[in-house]
Amino acid sequence: MIYAGVDVGGMSIKCCLATEEGKIITKGSFVTKEGITCAEMAEQTASYIKTLAKNAGIEEKEIVSVGMGTPGTVDGKKGMIVYSNNIKLDHAPIVKEMEKHLSCPVFVENDANAAALGEAVFGAAKGLKNVVLVTLGTGVGTGIVANGQMITGMGGAGAEGGHMVIKMGGEKCSCGNRGCFEAYASASALLKQTDKMVARHPDSLLASLWAEKGRVGIVPFDAAKAGDKAGETVIRNYVNYVAQGLVGLVNIFRPDVVLIGGGISNQGDYFIKKVSRRLNRIVYGSSINDRVKVKAAELKNDAGLLGAVALAVRAGNARA
Amino acid sequence: MIYAGVDVGGMSIKCCLATEEGKIITKGSFVTKEGITCAEMAEQTASYIKTLAKNAGIEEKEIVSVGMGTPGTVDGKKGMIVYSNNIKLDHAPIVKEMEKHLSCPVFVENDANAAALGEAVFGAAKGLKNVVLVTLGTGVGTGIVANGQMITGMGGAGAEGGHMVIKMGGEKCSCGNRGCFEAYASASALLKQTDKMVARHPDSLLASLWAEKGRVGIVPFDAAKAGDKAGETVIRNYVNYVAQGLVGLVNIFRPDVVLIGGGISNQGDYFIKKVSRRLNRIVYGSSINDRVKVKAAELKNDAGLLGAVALAVRAGNARA
Numbered sequence: 001m002i003y004a005g006v007d008v009g010g011m012s013i014k015c016c017l018a019t020e021e022g023k024i025i026t027k028g029s030f031v032t033k034e035g036i037t038c039a040e041m042a043e044q045t046a047s048y049i050k051t052l053a054k055n056a057g058i059e060e061k062e063i064v065s066v067g068m069g070t071p072g073t074v075d076g077k078k079g080m081i082v083y084s085n086n087i088k089l090d091h092a093p094i095v096k097e098m099e100k101h102l103s104c105p106v107f108v109e110n111d112a113n114a115a116a117l118g119e120a121v122f123g124a125a126k127g128l129k130n131v132v133l134v135t136l137g138t139g140v141g142t143g144i145v146a147n148g149q150m151i152t153g154m155g156g157a158g159a160e161g162g163h164m165v166i167k168m169g170g171e172k173c174s175c176g177n178r179g180c181f182e183a184y185a186s187a188s189a190l191l192k193q194t195d196k197m198v199a200r201h202p203d204s205l206l207a208s209l210w211a212e213k214g215r216v217g218i219v220p221f222d223a224a225k226a227g228d229k230a231g232e233t234v235i236r237n238y239v240n241y242v243a244q245g246l247v248g249l250v251n252i253f254r255p256d257v258v259l260i261g262g263g264i265s266n267q268g269d270y271f272i273k274k275v276s277r278r279l280n281r282i283v284y285g286s287s288i289n290d291r292v293k294v295k296a297a298e299l300k301n302d303a304g305l306l307g308a309v310a311l312a313v314r315a316g317n318a319r320a
Numbered sequence: 321m322i323y324a325g326v327d328v329g330g331m332s333i334k335c336c337l338a339t340e341e342g343k344i345i346t347k348g349s350f351v352t353k354e355g356i357t358c359a360e361m362a363e364q365t366a367s368y369i370k371t372l373a374k375n376a377g378i379e380e381k382e383i384v385s386v387g388m389g390t391p392g393t394v395d396g397k398k399g400m401i402v403y404s405n406n407i408k409l410d411h412a413p414i415v416k417e418m419e420k421h422l423s424c425p426v427f428v429e430n431d432a433n434a435a436a437l438g439e440a441v442f443g444a445a446k447g448l449k450n451v452v453l454v455t456l457g458t459g460v461g462t463g464i465v466a467n468g469q470m471i472t473g474m475g476g477a478g479a480e481g482g483h484m485v486i487k488m489g490g491e492k493c494s495c496g497n498r499g500c501f502e503a504y505a506s507a508s509a510l511l512k513q514t515d516k517m518v519a520r521h522p523d524s525l526l527a528s529l530w531a532e533k534g535r536v537g538i539v540p541f542d543a544a545k546a547g548d549k550a551g552e553t554v555i556r557n558y559v560n561y562v563a564q565g566l567v568g569l570v571n572i573f574r575p576d577v578v579l580i581g582g583g584i585s586n587q588g589d590y591f592i593k594k595v596s597r598r599l600n601r602i603v604y605g606s607s608i609n610d611r612v613k614v615k616a617a618e619l620k621n622d623a624g625l626l627g628a629v630a631l632a633v634r635a636g637n638a639r640a
Contacts (some may be wrong), residue, residue: 031452073605083608130474144572147469153574154450155609163604167488167499168561177567179487233370248484248568252464254473283498284483285393288403288473309432311467 007304022122041173042097065316067308069111116143118307124298137262140182181245204230243278261297327624342442362417364367387628389431425485436463438627444618457582460502501565524550581617
């Protein structure tokens, strides 16, 4: 059985065909024009999937279902992109439009939620029913699987754990509130935190690496690993911010595993172990409950596609 | 069809028999001795249920199932009270023990989770699938229903939303961390906040009411309603604390309704409306999403019993 996955981004759309086990058979992407309409996007995506199938020697009728992950607020039940700042589509009936061009059912969900499902079905949380995936990137995305189901909330507006408040009255957040998890734990926040430390310690290794390598998240990690005090302080504080946000999610969901994705997770064990240690010190009932498991997400660049495939497999089988 | 509900407290156990619609037919409670064992508790509870039934002219075989809500960490799947500070039972196989004395299945869950299920099945959130219940009492309890299912977490250790951090480095919390929602939004925290304000404004109406009526949560509300500045400040800050914690839960779950229970909820609309207004100002995507509904919980004194009955109805029917 073959499933199609579609990962909709701001400037391009990735598609793949994969097996029920999440093995990608073929994949590719196409660039979308600015101001694309829902009908155009659907027509182009459906036709791209058909081309992928044809070139791989797969008949269209072998495709059981199509899963799509898109940014923003997605109402999976209605098959609708409710709002997306990224792809500029409002109240777009994407499922209905896609199904005009395909003979199999189509399912859509928010991409971060789909990515969490992907990790639970194919990735670092394979087979687990309670998973929290936190993606530390430009923002802080959260995707949550509880009791084996995605937490999408009313109208798909849920799973915005990046906008839990972790410091009332603190840093201003793009959402309009202050002190959100995202305002402290995103990769962008780490850059700002490094800026401040560099200004305070212009003679540190951190400051010279910042000047040399540019304003990138790897710099404070490199400085800290080299034993630079300023770098160590930035990373220690950042680890604490990540842990103080995660502790809320963990106390609520008590997941089988916490997965960390996004660019920062490329720091691997060095970062994951520090977060795990801090989190397990402050989690509720640490003396009586098992330790919280923290791991790096596994699906990396294919997270979006395999999340969409997981959605197709899950929803397709449920409907069949 | 008749269902039994059991609400286990630190010093007594309440039991009831009720219909599938949550109408209580008969109820009562008995005091438990200190150091009661799991086997004793099960034997006494089962025998009390039988007596209730007999006195109400109900045959034991008419009871379809029994639901129990107990404080602490409860592993519903294993039918086990894992840990409870309140009733001093560890790893207690309460379901197995109860079923020795009864001919119907028994189900157990944490009492706050059961209460949320009760509101979703019989109370203020009747028929809704996504409900967040926050109980503002000695602590801050959270019970969550998402996709129609209770969020219990691994081993039943979840739904401790009172221990989300809302102010890193802030007030010390009983759990060992700092800045938890509970440390700002519990009724106990409100008393401490009032203490501080009274010390700063000894000539306020707040201070004189505090001296006259004693150290009770109603005082700052009464002072605020009477237009006292000190009282107004206490309540404005407290409302903000409640909202800043709720916003995390709402952004994650985007529930159909947020219910507020516990003693503070007796302040009714005066309090609920203020919380709703503040919450809707800071919630994520307030310009595009529907307003978040905030209501007082409805089941009040019977919340524990009806939560247990809801559990019995739900689980009993699922198994039948």
